Amino acid sequence: MLETDVLVAGAGPAGLLLAAELALAGVRTTVVERHPARPPYCRGFNLNARSLDLLARRGLAEGLVAEGHRVPHAPVTGLPGPLLLADAATDHPFSLGIPQTRVEEVLEGWAADLGVEILRGHELRSFTQSPESVSSVVHNGQFGRTITARFLVGCDGGRSTVRKQAGIGFPGVDARWYALLGDVECELPYGVSAGPDGRTLFVIPRPGYVRIVVREDDPPADKYAPVTLERLQAQVDAVLGRHVELRSPRWLTRFGDAARLASRYREGRVLLAGDAAHIHPPAGAIGVNVALDDAFNLGWKLAATVLGTAPSGLLDTYHAERHAAGERILANTRAQVAVAECSSEPWADLLRRVAAHPAGNRALAEIITGLDACYEPGGHPWSGRLAPDVPLVVGGRETRLAALLHPGRPVLVDLTGAFAAWSAAVEVVAAEAPSTSDVGAVLLRPDGHVAWVTSGSDEEGLAEAVHRWVGDVPVPAPA
Ligand SMILES: Cc1cc2nc3c(=O)[nH]c(=O)nc-3n(C[C@H](O)[C@H](O)[C@H](O)COP(=O)(O)OP(=O)(O)OC[C@H]3O[C@@H](n4cnc5c(N)ncnc54)[C@H](O)[C@@H]3O)c2cc1C
Structure with missing residues (x-):
């Protein structure tokens, strides 16, 4: 039996930043993470301008910027040219190339320094909530224990146990296609490789290996079935129309273009943040960034609620602000995929022309990165927005x-x-x-x-x- 103020399920970017924010405010916080150690592979490789602006509000951006690689534009799918950030409303007019695992390491170090208890190898299996508390059953593989907290936050990823057990709906659309991803070694050139029938695959340089991304012709009925090197090899060979040997697999997985948004971000004493609250097509390299944005919005509101200083209704502004942001992320990422898939449609041409115009280019960069976030527009240019770092x-x-x-x-x-x-x-x-x-x-x-x-x-x-x-x-x- 353990007592804490807030139990956070999941030590990804959302859970770690949220836990640190709570501890910074003086709230006792425990994180349970089902994996005993951080996985050896790395999913994302970037922080966008909005994330850097937010992390700078806690003094965390400078160190990350010093060790990352700056790119002067925002990642985007479906447009031929880059979305430049030079004139965008940000203190960090660039995207930062940095492994997600490194960002998590920095956040975990900060959280630990602030006194967050992080229990790795502990899976949250179930919970019950009463008007005063939430009791969660957590297993470490050998035995279970109950952790009682005033609030539980599910930062436990797209297949969130917390979301499902809270009975929170996850409406949206299923994936129409799947792609295979393989971190491997091979002799393919970086960039797009096309086969004889015009089909393509992507080869992205990574430190000491490459990341191959290729659409899967016949995904299995079970989309979570493990991907084998043989399966990836067969798909690569089929697309290229020749055999190119793939070696030394580090990580093999599949992803699709499903888009779903939790119907509410709060159910009593249970809240959701990050992928637990939204999944979207992999466009614009946005997932880590939205997870951080959710956590940054929730942390101080939940802390004030736990500490008893919050004005009435403060915690509910989390759903109001971030559910609306989630809707925009789904729309933006789906639109990018649609532009990529319908490149000959007249509206896609119109969008490309908007992107080629300097003002349109800047607006799209701000929309896709979330730099346009304005929670409550008012009469002043700063109203509701992130105040510039003057x-x-x-x-x-x-x-x-x-x-x-x-x-x-x-x-x-x-x-x-x-x-x-x-x-x-x-x-x-x-x-x-x-x-x-x-x-x-x-x-x-x-x-x-x-x-x-x-x-x-x-x-x-x-x-x-x-x-x-x-x-x-x-x-x-x-x-
Ligand atoms: C191939 C790939 C590439 C990507 N590239 C990018 C990119 O370039 N840029 C970008 O911004 N985003 C990228 N993303 C998305 C990004 O990785 C996610 O959006 C991000 O990790 C979400 O953070 P999170 O904290 O919400 O969830 P997660 O990072 O998924 O963390 C959830 C954590 O909860 C744990 N957990 C789950 N269930 C339980 C449980 N019951 N009890 C305890 N712990 C539990 C999990 O083990 C996990 O550690 C990519 C994703 C993939 C798959």
């Missing part, structure tokens, strides 16, 4: 806006000195912003999104935003 001077010292968010708390950045009286309600940082002229003060949520911003005073709007996002705290009487 340079600030605080107490005579140079800093940046993102650094104010490292502790993970809401901050009122006061650029006029008119808001000092608000310090009883929220942390106020008096600052100068040499490069910013149209902001007098801005209330930042812990995830860096703007809850309220003014170029004048608007204390009534600030009171409303504080009560909505910070808590039921006393606010100064209107002047």
Whole structure:
């Protein structure tokens, strides 16, 4: 029997970032992960601009950027040219080539430093929830134990046990096609290789090996059936119309273009994040990034709920904001696949022309990476968006806006000195912003999104935003 505040199922990107965010806020957090160790293969190989912007709000982006490889555009499927990030609304106008396994390692280290208990080799099998708690049965292969928590979060991937046992629907569309993926060694050139009948396969360079991706002609009835080297070899040979030997398989799997979205992200004391809440076609290399985005949105809201400081309804804004984001991800990824498959359709040509136009190119880059995220549009260009990481001077010292968010708390950045009286309600940082002229003060949520911003005073709007996002705290009487 173990007691904790939040039990997180799954130590992928979503589970690890969520656990760290909870611990940063002082919430006792336990992660259970069914695998005894991180798998030897690596699924994703990138962090996009949006993820880097978010991780920078906790001081985690700089180290990753230093060891990764910068590419000045966003990954996209179906368009002939790149989506350039140079003019996009981001502090990191590039995609970062870095293995998903390395990102997980960094997040796990951060979570452990913050005191998160990570139980590897422990599978969550079932749970029951009451009005006060959730009791989960967890097995380590030899024996089971019960972990009782105030909340359970399923970050347990696309086949989520938590989602199924919570009775949360997963509507969407089944895969229409499957592709085989093999991390192998072979003599094929990097890029697209075409066979005599025009069919193609992709060869992606990886450190010491290549990743082959090829559509599967006759997927088995059981899509989870293991992929063998023989099967991949036969498919590669069939597409190329000749034999090219594949050697030293490191990882063999299959994936399809199914798209499904959890009907709700919360069921009482149980929540979902990452692939557990959404699966989508593999377009735009977005999965890790959306998982991080979900976790970053949920962490501070769940922490405030557990700590008893959350305003009424705060936790439900997680579903409102991220379910809508999930709908957009499904639409965006399915659209990319449709453009790739229907390249001769007039609308696909129109989209290619939009992408070739500088303004259209920038808009698509922001949409596909999620940089366009705006949870609540308002009258100011910053309203509802991630506040840009502008340079600030605080107490005579140079800093940046993102650094104010490292502790993970809401901050009122006061650029006029008119808001000092608000310090009883929220942390106020008096600052100068040499490069910013149209902001007098801005209330930042812990995830860096703007809850309220003014170029004048608007204390009534600030009171409303504080009560909505910070808590039921006393606010100064209107002047
Ligand atoms: C071939 C491939 C290539 C990809 N390439 C990219 C890419 O380039 N860029 C990108 O952004 N995304 C990519 N993705 C997608 C990305 O890997 C996923 O979207 C991402 O890992 C989702 O993170 P998550 O934390 O939600 O889930 P996961 O990473 O799947 O983590 C879930 C964890 O939960 C554990 N678990 C499951 N059930 C239980 C249980 N009952 N109890 C305890 N633990 C459990 C699992 O073992 C796993 O560790 C790729 C995916 C694949 C398959």
